[in-house]
Amino acid sequence: MLHPPVKTPCIGVCSTGIGDTVCRGCKRFSHEVIDWNSYSPAQKKAVDGRLSDFLSQCVSNKLRVTDKALLEWQMEVQQIRYVEHHDEYCWVFSLLKAGAGQIKDPHDYGFEVALCYREMTLSALRETIDYEFYILSEAHYERYMLSPDLFR
Numbered sequence: 001m002l003h004p005p006v007k008t009p010c011i012g013v014c015s016t017g018i019g020d021t022v023c024r025g026c027k028r029f030s031h032e033v034i035d036w037n038s039y040s041p042a043q044k045k046a047v048d049g050r051l052s053d054f055l056s057q058c059v060s061n062k063l064r065v066t067d068k069a070l071l072e073w074q075m076e077v078q079q080i081r082y083v084e085h086h087d088e089y090c091w092v093f094s095l096l097k098a099g100a101g102q103i104k105d106p107h108d109y110g111f112e113v114a115l116c117y118r119e120m121t122l123s124a125l126r127e128t129i130d131y132e133f134y135i136l137s138e139a140h141y142e143r144y145m146l147s148p149d150l151f152r
Helices: 030-038 041-060 068-077 088-102 122-144
Strands: 063-065 111-113
Touching: 041 063, 041 088, 041 122, 063 088, 068 088, 088 122
Parallel strands: none
Antiparallel strands: 063 111
16 A cells, blocks of 8 residues: 655644754654655655654643544545544644634634633644643754764
């Protein structure tokens, strides 16, 4: 079975051009942004997997999907772009990016906010999640790209 090509994670807000080693938009490393078009499908899939795992982790620390089918239905009805092979926590983030200010009751969309974050607006929560996603990507870059190879 053929797998669909991995689309670029670029969201058009690249900060690598101003010297960031991790893009504040898509959270890829600067060399991944530069070399993306020359990557093999396997390399693109590895980058995509890392990013979706990090985002899912950041979202699931603050939100809980209570009804995946309802969430997916809302994504379709609201015509919100999302990557089907990513998990439902990445879908929720796509939903928040598209219209956090429009959501009155998260249960109507198949998710709930963790008790300790319920005082935050969904827009503020989205920004917090995005910032933590960036910090996690940056920490990964520092740990695995800047550390010397101990086995050489």
